[in-house]
Amino acid sequence: MRGLTNKRVFITGAASGIGRATAERFYAEGSNLVLIDMPTLEQAELASLFKDRMTYIQGDVTSAETQAKIQAEVDKGIDVLVNNAGITRDSTLLKMTDDQWDQVIAVNLTAIFKLTRMAATKMKAEGKGGVILNAASVVAHYGNFGQVNYSATKAGVVAMTKTLSKELGKDQIRINAVAPGFIKTPMVAKMPEKVVAMMEEKCPMKRMGAPEEIAAAYAFLASDDAKYINGTTLNVDGGTILG
Numbered sequence: 197m198r199g200l201t202n203k204r205v206f207i208t209g210a211a212s213g214i215g216r217a218t219a220e221r222f223y224a225e226g227s228n229l230v231l232i233d234m235p236t237l238e239q240a241e242l243a244s245l246f247k248d249r250m251t252y253i254q255g256d257v258t259s260a261e262t263q264a265k266i267q268a269e270v271d272k273g274i275d276v277l278v279n280n281a282g283i284t285r286d287s288t289l290l291k292m293t294d295d296q297w298d299q300v301i302a303v304n305l306t307a308i309f310k311l312t313r314m315a316a317t318k319m320k321a322e323g324k325g326g327v328i329l330n331a332a333s334v335v336a337h338y339g340n341f342g343q344v345n346y347s348a349t350k351a352g353v354v355a356m357t358k359t360l361s362k363e364l365g366k367d368q369i370r371i372n373a374v375a376p377g378f379i380k381t382p383m384v385a386k387m388p389e390k391v392v393a394m395m396e397e398k399c400p401m402k403r404m405g406a407p408e409e410i411a412a413a414y415a416f417l418a419s420d421d422a423k424y425i426n427g428t429t430l431n432v433d434g435g436t437i438l439g
């Protein structure tokens with residue numbers, strides 16, 4: 197990919213699944229990483245992989261303390277922000293608690309708003325442009341049983357991405373989202389086997405995606421090869437969205 201070498205790339209939720217694969221991909225492209233996640237660095241097992249070009253911020257993206265640590269790193273410079281951290285707290289509507297609703301909104305939507313505002317403020321001040329990438333999901337487009345909270349946040353991410361592309365475009369700050377289909381990560385490992393089998397069957401390619409296949413989309417959208425792509429949501433789902 198063109199234009200990723202020596203770029204300062206922030207990735208939330210980098211200790212697991214898609215975030216981890218995305219960190220590996222940007223590292224392979226020669227980027228300098230600022231990784232954010234909740235486990236300690238030792239638990240996250242990231243140190244040996246990226247030690248020479250990585251800063252790790254341990255914390256919860258919804259907490260003011262972690263946001264202050266991220267701000268301090270953003271102040272040193274930021275070229276790319278990947279808002280990847282996301283959670284599920286599934287339940288059907290009548291059983292869903294306020295806490296389940298609030299937690300998912302806080303991580304999947306409000307933290308993205310706050311980190312994006314932080315990044316865009318710095319990018320605009322520096323005048324060199326930048327790239328912001330958001331984790332959406334195919335459920336933003338077609339909904340999903342038991343995920344009223346999660347699907348609402350992912351649809352919110354799609355709308356935020358469109359709106360902010362209009363606001364930030366004049367400063368050459370591009371913002372795009374990736375909508376993964378069903379990807380083999382710890383998040384999906386929590387799902388019942390028969391749901392996973394049904395999802396695989398629904399995909400024209402009859403398989404789940406790999407985290408590396410989403411990481412490749414993030415790397416492409418962040419690169420100069422995607423210089424005129426702005427405000428879009430790229431489905432990376434093996435065609436699942438076609439129904």
Ligand SMILES: NC(=O)c1ccc[n+]([C@@H]2O[C@H](COP(=O)([O-])OP(=O)(O)OC[C@H]3O[C@@H](n4cnc5c(N)ncnc54)[C@H](O)[C@@H]3O)[C@@H](O)[C@H]2O)c1
Binds near residue numbers: 210332375379382383
């Ligand atoms: N796996 C899929 O099938 C799939 C499909 C569509 C969208 N997505 C989205 O892709 C993103 C990554 O998903 P994944 O499957 O790799 O999940 P995952 O559960 O494997 O990894 C998510 C990571 O985010 C971190 N995280 C969660 N809450 C956090 C917080 N408050 N602060 C800091 N870090 C936090 C977790 O610790 C974890 O390391 C999510 O936004 C998810 O909604 C995943």
